[in-house]
Amino acid sequence: MSITREDVLHLATLSNISIAEDEIEPLKQKLGDIVGYISQLDELDTEGVEPTYQCFDMKNVWREDEIEDFEAKREDLLALTKECEDHQIKVPKVL
Amino acid sequence: MRIANQTTKAVDLVREALDKAKKFEDYHCFISMNEARALEKAREIDEKIARGEEVGRLAGVPYALKDNYLSPDGVTTAAAKMLDNFPAPITATAVKRIEAEGAIMIGRSNLDAYAHGSSTENSYFGPTKNAVDPTRVAGGSSGGSAVAVALGIVEFALGSDTGGSIRQPASYNGVYGIKPTYGTVSRYGVVAMASSTDTMGCFAQNADDVNLVMDVMAGKDAKDSTTLEKFWQPNLPETKGKKIGLISDFMGDGVDAEVAQGVKDYAAKLQKAGYEVEEVSIPMLKYGLAIYYIVQPAEVASNLSRYDGVRYGLRSEKAQDLDSLYQETRNEGFMPENKRRILIGNYVLSSGYFDAYYLKAQKARTLLIDAYRKTFEKFDALLCPVAPAPAFKFGEKTEDPLTMYMEDVMSVPQSLAGLPSISVPAGTTKNGLPIGAQLSAWRGNDQMLLSIAKAVEELS
Numbered sequence: 001m002s003i004t005r006e007d008v009l010h011l012a013t014l015s016n017i018s019i020a021e022d023e024i025e026p027l028k029q030k031l032g033d034i035v036g037y038i039s040q041l042d043e044l045d046t047e048g049v050e051p052t053y054q055c056f057d058m059k060n061v062w063r064e065d066e067i068e069d070f071e072a073k074r075e076d077l078l079a080l081t082k083e084c085e086d087h088q089i090k091v092p093k094v095l
Numbered sequence: 096m097r098i099a100n101q102t103t104k105a106v107d108l109v110r111e112a113l114d115k116a117k118k119f120e121d122y123h124c125f126i127s128m129n130e131a132r133a134l135e136k137a138r139e140i141d142e143k144i145a146r147g148e149e150v151g152r153l154a155g156v157p158y159a160l161k162d163n164y165l166s167p168d169g170v171t172t173a174a175a176k177m178l179d180n181f182p183a184p185i186t187a188t189a190v191k192r193i194e195a196e197g198a199i200m201i202g203r204s205n206l207d208a209y210a211h212g213s214s215t216e217n218s219y220f221g222p223t224k225n226a227v228d229p230t231r232v233a234g235g236s237s238g239g240s241a242v243a244v245a246l247g248i249v250e251f252a253l254g255s256d257t258g259g260s261i262r263q264p265a266s267y268n269g270v271y272g273i274k275p276t277y278g279t280v281s282r283y284g285v286v287a288m289a290s291s292t293d294t295m296g297c298f299a300q301n302a303d304d305v306n307l308v309m310d311v312m313a314g315k316d317a318k319d320s321t322t323l324e325k326f327w328q329p330n331l332p333e334t335k336g337k338k339i340g341l342i343s344d345f346m347g348d349g350v351d352a353e354v355a356q357g358v359k360d361y362a363a364k365l366q367k368a369g370y371e372v373e374e375v376s377i378p379m380l381k382y383g384l385a386i387y388y389i390v391q392p393a394e395v396a397s398n399l400s401r402y403d404g405v406r407y408g409l410r411s412e413k414a415q416d417l418d419s420l421y422q423e424t425r426n427e428g429f430m431p432e433n434k435r436r437i438l439i440g441n442y443v444l445s446s447g448y449f450d451a452y453y454l455k456a457q458k459a460r461t462l463l464i465d466a467y468r469k470t471f472e473k474f475d476a477l478l479c480p481v482a483p484a485p486a487f488k489f490g491e492k493t494e495d496p497l498t499m500y501m502e503d504v505m506s507v508p509q510s511l512a513g514l515p516s517i518s519v520p521a522g523t524t525k526n527g528l529p530i531g532a533q534l535s536a537w538r539g540n541d542q543m544l545l546s547i548a549k550a551v552e553e554l555s
Contacts, residue, residue, distance in 0.1 A: 003442075011438040014445060015396065016403070017429070018422035027438070033497050034439055038385045041455050044462065051457030052464060054291045054321070055277050055513030055538075061320035072184035080184065080407035091405055094417045 003032040096250045096304045098154050098197075099144060105137035105155025105199070112157035112201050115248040122224045122233075124243040125202035126162045127169055133157065136199045151197035152311060158193070159243040159252035162203035163210055163286040164295075166190050173286040174218040175208040177408045177428030187284025188316045189253065189295050196311050204239030204252060208430040209399065210260055210288045212236050213482075213502035216493055217432045226268040227529055231486040234264030237298070241268045244298040251299040251308050257288045258387055259481070259506025261296045262518035266481035266531020269520045271305050271548070272298045274506075276538045277513035278323040279309070281316035289394035290321075292387075292510040302549035305517070306331055306542065326539055331546040339365055339534075339547070340375035340474035345505050351484040357530030358480050361521040361551070365478070368550040375474060379466035382459055383508030388500055389443050389456035390511065395433075396440025402428060435496060464512045471537040476544060479505055481518045481531035505533065515541035519548045 008027050012019040019027070074087070083090035099105035113130055140155045160166055163173045165183035172178045194200070207217035215223045215238025223233040226245035233242045237254030241264035244252050254261040256274035265272025273296040280295035287293060297308045314325035341362050346355050362372045404410040404424030411423035429437070443452035470477065482502050492499040509516040514535050521532035534544045 007442075008438070011441050011445075014441040015434075015437045016400075016418075016421040016425055017434055017437065018419070018426040019434075020426075027435070030435060030496055031438060031442070033495070034388065034435070034500075035442065037497055037500075038389050038443075038452065038456075040385050041382060041389075041452075041459050044382060044455075044459050046455060046458035046462065049458040049461050051454055052460045053457055055464070055511075056321070056323075058321065063317070071186070076184045077406075080181070081405070082410040089405060092414050092416050092420055 003028050003035060096156060096307065098152070098156055099140055099150065100154070101144060103155070105140040106134065108155050109133050109137040109157050109199055109201060112249055115246065116202060119246050119248060122226065122229065122242055122246065123221060124159065124204055124223055124239040124246070124248065126172055126174060126205050126220050126239070128202040129169060129200050132168050133199050133201045140197055151195065152307065153193055154197035156198045156251070157201045157249050158198050159202055159204040159240050159249045160190065160200045161206055161237050161240050161252070161254045163206060163255060164190050164253060165284040165286070166200060166203070169203065171203070171286070172220070173209050174206045174220055175428060175430065175433070176219045177402050179219065179409070181408055185284055188281035188318060189312045190284065192312050193308065201249065204237070204243055206239060207236040207432070209286065209433050210236040210255055210257060211395070211430070211432045211436055213259065213263055213499055214492065215239065215264070216489065217430050219430060222489060225486045227527060228486065231488055231528070232267070234267030234486060236260040238264045240298050241265050241270060241272065244268075244270045244300065251297055251304055253295065253297050255285055255288070256294050256296055256510070257292050258391060258510045259503045261298065262481050262506050262516060262531070262533060263502060265298055265518035267486040267529060269523070269529030270298050270300060271302065271520070272296065272518040273305050273309060273541065273545070274510065274516045275309060275313070275541050276323070276515045278321045279327070279541065280312045281319040281322050283316055283318035287398040289391040290398060291394060292391065294510070302331070302545040302552060306545050309541070328542065331542050331549060334543050334546040334550065335369040336371065337475040337543065337547065338371045338373065338473070339476045339478050340470065341372055342380065342477055342479040343374045343376045344378065344380050345479040349483055350480060353524040354480045354484060354530050357521040358478065358532050361519075361532040362478060364551045364554055365547065368554055370547065370550070372478070375470060375477070377466050377470055379463050380508050383463060383511060384500065384504045386456045386459045386463060386511055387503065387507035388439070389452050390460065392436040392440035393444050393453055394440070395436045396444065399429075399433065399437055432496065460511050463508060467512050467514065467537070476534050476536045476540070476547060479533050481506060481533040485524055485528035485530060509535045513538055515544060517544045517548060519551070
């Protein structure tokens with residue numbers, strides 16, 4: 001299984017990571033090696049087997065819809081942002 | 096473990112640990128120290144003892160905290176540039192629990208950024224050196240914690256293990272490490288890697304100390320719905336006569352001869368200590384690594400999507416608009432290995448490949464768990480090496496990610512199945528490098544493993 005230049009660029013877009021031109025070739029090769037390795041699962045017959053997404057057969061865990069005191073204060077959380085005005089987080093233009 | 100009391104002062108224990116941390120600074124176990132707060136806590140405990148008050152089961156015991164557990168007074172970095180100035184607004188449940196029993200964090204220990212790696216070379220702050228041979232890697236991702244315990248700076252340290260990140264560095268440095276049953280300890284407040292296999296455990300110098308720390312940390316937490324009701328007991332169970340399977344699939348090709356011999360010698364000790372040992376083959380195990388390197392990157396890609404430069408952490412100066420804010424921040428804030436895992440994760444999850452990789456892997460995971468279930472009908476525990484070879488030299492495996500992934504071949508199957516697994520010292524190579532033996536069991540039998548390890552300890 002090989003990974004193309006277009007694959008790398010597409011994955012970078014899906015991942016929201018900008019990738020420099022000189023990173024593309026090494027990524028192509030390294031990701032290709034990894035995909036080659038994981039493709040060995042093809043030899044396994046998994047017909048009719050149920051997938052395991054998590055080990056314990058858990059279902060939704062419900063709780064009462066009650067407000068809990070969260071240890072972090074609103075100001076502490078907003079202080080973690082780079083730019084903030086009137087309790088609103090500022091970001092650069094969207095379009 | 097030395098615990099503070101009328102004669103042993105917490106302040107002395109903490110000072111001693113801080114002095115040793117300074118003495119071994121070159122090893123780079125720590126990303127940041129917590130000196131002032133540690134001494135202040137120690138004084139509080141000594142005052143309580145002087146007044147005859149209750150001080151807890153870990154009173155005054157200094158420990159190292161893997162820097163992916165959110166903790167107060169300082170920054171939690173996950174060894175990533177993304178978080179190099181992140182003062183944690185909450186505290187991890189595990190940290191709250193051990194500190195409530197009087198343990199004192201002296202510093203935050205080094206790791207591969209976001210716990211992605213098997214050598215601690217992927218840390219944004221530089222690698223940690225092996226405790227026995229400083230020209231070699233510490234193992235990873237919890238390398239700093241393992242080395243801090245191995246050098247005797249602290250008597251225990253916390254780590255996280257998603258596919259071997261506690262067990263492998265424990266084996267590389269000759270200390271005990273435990274990856275408990277999935278759900279034993281709350282993941283709340285620990286930087287998420289792969290949520291379906293992330294577990295919280297510890298390092299120590301003997302089975303009893305591991306048991307004590309785990310007993311304090313284990314149990315249900317409303318903030319992590321995957322936590323199990325507490326099954327941990329204060330004392331280790333009696334296990335004489337248990338039947339242990341030596342996994343033949345992990346003793347042959349590709350395994351260093353001295354490592355295999357170390358594990359065989361450990362098997363002989365188990366027999367001497369009153370256990371039955373028999374070889375067993377589990378052919379499904381050879382697919383563990385391929386399953387893991389699909390499931391784990393998929394979960395990593397999802398968990399790391401939160402680092403967008405908006406609410407916390409790094410924000411790129413290069414951002415022109417919202418899209419470039421995300422893209423440039425993530426380019427600057429992640430290490431190359433973080434990016435590779437995110438890209439692979441999005442590859443196996445993307446339309447057209449989902450069925451062939453992600454779904455296929457989760458089905459194969461079911462077959463792997465079935466294989467374990469059948470094996471544990473005949474055996475109580477399983478024995479194999481922790482990693483195929485002892486600690487390697489710096490730079491030896493950084494160029495080829497796949498070679499680094501091979502480090503995890505013997506530790507990821509248990510993670511995928513949610514099984515408890517411990518790494519115990521099993522002698523050294525001719526050159527003095529530590530060898531680790533790995534004991535695993537069915538879910539919930541964590542303490543059986545510690546009891547077995549303790550029986551071997553008591554032989555010598």
